[in-house]
Amino acid sequence: MGKSAKRPPVQRPLGAQISHMLKSRGVDVIFGIPGVHNVEMYRGIEEAGISHVLARHEQGAGFMADGYARATGKPGVAYVITGPGLCNIMTPMGQAYSDSVPVLVLSSCLDETAARRGQLHQMLDQEAAAATVCDWSHEARSAEAAYALIDRALAEFESQRKRPKHIQTPIALLGANADPAPDVSRAEQNGQAGPPDLIGLEKTLAGASRPLFIFGGGLAQNGGQGVTPNEVFVRDLIRRSGAAAFCSYAGGGLLSPEDPLSFGCYLGRPESARIMAEADLVIAIGTELSECDLWRNELGHQGTLVRVDIDPEVLADEHRAEVTIRADGMAVVQALLDKLPGETAQPKWNVAEIAAAKARWRAETDSERPGIADICDALAEIMPDDAMIFSDMTQFAYVAKEVWDMPRPGHWHHPTGFGTLGYALPAAIGGAVARLGKPTVAIAGDYGFQYTVQELGTAVELGLPLPILLWDNAKLKEIEDSMVESQIAPNAVIAQNPDFLKLAEAYGAFAEEPQNLAALQSAVLKAFQSDRPTLIRMTSDLTG
CATH class of the missing domain: 3.40.50.970 (Thiamin diphosphate (ThDP)-binding fold, Pyr/PP domains)
Structure with missing residues (x-):
């Protein structure tokens, strides 16, 4: 007997196929609000086995997707309608962009806007409007394009700085039958990448008389989700280097409150600029050192500044670090630990002065x-x-x-x-x-x-x-x-x-x-x- 003929793929409306695709890529929850323009996106949600959380406003749906993403490290996904639905979720998209949160917004859009006016939910340029508050915003004009854009977004969430994305699909296309999305394709990796090139950072750290670390949210993401919690490595780095450290607000929890070399999350206090000036080496890992981290324009350092980040834009910012390392922050922390002595180092800062500074800053906060x-x-x-x-x-x-x-x-x-x-x-x-x-x-x-x-x-x-x-x-x-x-x-x-x-x-x-x-x-x-x-x-x- 000859081989049986291969069954043709099961066609469904594209909106339903998208839900099935998301489920196959690991999406279990979608936040959103259905409407007449995106109703086809809701056809396949239950069939695909995805839970849907009904928000009371698209702004709420976007923030829910943001909170879900921050809690899990997985993308938060939201479904919204054309026009006002997209506009309402743009505030959460802007927030997710600022805070490097993987949020994927899928919306419907009108089939034709240039030659027709007065349509329900019509905007002059919905795609461009969304682009102002996210990493990118694109329209899928075919089923194949929709699948490719979704896979691109998911791949970039894993490999690049996490930023929100927006994909819009015309209403008629969402309701048109389409073949299912292709199977997940992951290139097989032949071995793991080696440790990052520290370009002599471990020697610079060892030779510094008053080294100071600044740990940011890039190290805190998914803290405690791995086999060894991130804070264990960070606290061990302080113990074995003798350096003092600050955390940004987003890095809170990386340092132990009992650690005598921790300045805590007081980086935004004006006096922290004086501490920076006293350090002969400042190593900032996974932090933008933005206005919202410092509440001033300049860090205040006089010694060498080293920046570690996955984002080249951060490495070339106004702080003009003398040494930049484009790498995952935790990989650099682990690589430094591999080169440091195993025993506890003598503190290179006066721990009594650190305790006094923290007490002073708390008093300032309480006074304000x-x-x-x-x-x-x-x-x-x-x-x-x-x-x-x-x-x-x-x-x-x-x-x-x-x-x-x-x-x-x-x-x-x-x-x-x-x-x-x-x-x-x-x-x-x-x-x-x-x-x-x-x-x-x-x-x-x-x-x-x-x-x-x-x-x-x-x-x-x-x-x-x-x-x-x-x-x-x-x-x-x-x-x-x-x-x-x-x-x-x-x-x-x-x-x-x-x-x-x-x-x-x-x-x-x-x-x-x-x-x-x-x-x-x-x-x-x-x-x-x-x-x-x-x-x-x-x-x-x-x-x-």
Whole structure:
């Protein structure tokens, strides 16, 4: 008998084929909102075995995808409609770009825009609009192009700096039958890449009298996900080199709070420029040293600056490092450890002076925004080590990022850079979806919380045991302080707040308003055991 004929591929509408393709590439969850323009994208979601999380607004869907990606290291995927749907998710796309988060946004688009006007959801140039807030934005004009662009995005998430991508597909094409996507093709690697070329960095480090490291979020990504947590290597590097170190906000948790050579996350304090000037060697690994890291234009170093990063743009920035190494930061850390002596080195900095500086900076922080540091201490005392926190642009988070010593890296996520309000709640929902059974927390301010408060409905719908810590000072306090500092009479900084407890209950969530720190601790622990989110209102009265 001859060989049986090969069965022809099963054709489906392209929208359905895309969902099947994503599932075959490891995508298990999609965040989004269906509409008449992208309805064909929803045809194959359940059939493919993908879970869909219904957001209440596309901005929420984008932040959920961002939170999911930060929690897992996998791409967060969002489905949105033409026009306003795409515009609404552009804010999360801009945030993901600033913070190097792998978010893939798939949208529909109109079939023809140049020759027709007045169509539903029409924009002048949707593809170009999205391109302003992501790595790239392209239109797929065939099924083959759609598959190729998706695979390109997924491959770049693995091999390059993680940045959001946008792919749009015409409505008619989404509904047209298409062959399935090709099987996953991965080139076989013949052996692993060797260690990065340190170009004598280990000798420079050994010869320095006051070496100083700056560890950034590039080392904290997926912290603790591997066989050996990243923080183990980083802390060992400090111990065996005798160098002191700072962490950027995104690198929080890489250093141990008990390490006498750790300056913690106080890089943004003005006095840290003086510390930089005292070092004869500064090695910055996996950090942009951006305005949002330093809150000044110059690092302040006088000695040699070494930059390690996978992004060539970072290596050629305004800080003009004398030595640049384009490589994965953790690979460089491990390569340095391979060349250092195994025993603990003598500290090359005065540990008493480091402790005094940290105490001084904490006092400064507490003076600038009174009472918050003590609340942070109370929360940190009862917070599980594996808790993942998502914070918003709020004074509470500004203090916490400096004074709260996280036990693990990659477990505090903040909208750095783009600085979007409304990030915390939906991002925490995405993180909680990714970490079912593990503690996840949202921290928001009373004003920013209202940007995405409607996502409480999603959290209740999913039954997430999510504590939402709401810092309520009844105003835009950070902006008021900025106006006063600029000798501007405070204006437009007070808004009428709702009764947040009743609002939460209206959505079906629990609500608490603890009257002291012990009650706050109890409320958080109780929230972790609940079958739905709990809004916990915090005010300055907590500390008297």
